[in-house]
Amino acid sequence: MGARVLVTEIDPINALQAAMEGYEVTTMEDAIVEGNIYVTTTGNRDIITGAHMGNMKEDAIVCNIGHFDIEIDVAWLKANAKSHVNIKTGVDRFLMPNGRHLILLAEGRLVNLACATGHPSFVMSNSFSNQVLAQIALWTDAASYPLGVHVLPKLLDEEVARAHLDQIGVRLTTLTETQSTYLDISPLGPYKRDDYRY
Known part of the structure; x- marks a missing residue:
């Protein structure tokens, strides 16, 4: 949208990430x-x-x-x-x-x-879809989820994302069989390990 964004930061890693993403990182006094x-x-x-x-x-x-x-x-x-x-x-x-x-x-x-009337319905749809898929996974495969906190499997995260792409006009590229074999992943995902953080 043409905004110039300045970031102030105490953490050198966050500051480096912001700078590498194109933001100007400076002090509050300068900003x-x-x-x-x-x-x-x-x-x-x-x-x-x-x-x-x-x-x-x-x-x-x-x-x-x-x-x-x-x-x-x-x-x-x-x-x-x-x-x-x-x-x-x-x-x-x-x-x-x-x-x-x-x-x-x-x-x-x-x-x-x-100041908002709530999160946009699109955001809520993503969040609630994740929650529903997590509940279904817990119900249908309880043995894989012993008592504790678990990260939503990447395949389920991807399923939610895929279900919402049409609404924002996104078209995905599909891996060829050769690419899929080379990467040793299914063309249907998951595309990242469960511990991968975006």
Whole structure:
């Protein structure tokens, strides 16, 4: 969609992954003056502080998808804003001490839950299909699943993905018999080991 995404990170492996995927990785102090939309995803507190908010552009949008309302210092914002207007449910516009405005979504709480009417039906279909196939596997092949936590077999994950591809216009390439033999996998999958992580 043409967005320029900046990432801030404490973990060197995550930072390297983000950089290798084409994102600019920098510090919060450098990123704060650049952005128009800020999304916290860390699971930690004090990610966006009052000092950060004071350096944001006019009508910067701030939201959290990581961990409660302490990733963004909402208490500081409410205590220090000159005024605030509730635009609509889940959207508040604050007048900052420096005269700029800041838009806070979902009161700093989990924006995907608070500002949405739920996950899109397509996402829910994928999730629930996985759950149904897992329950069927447990019922029909209980001996393979002793009491404990198990990873959904890759073949079932692939079955769910395959069932949803038409809805988004995806056409798969099919392995030839020669390719299938060379890779030593069935043309119908699974294509990765069960312990493989995408």
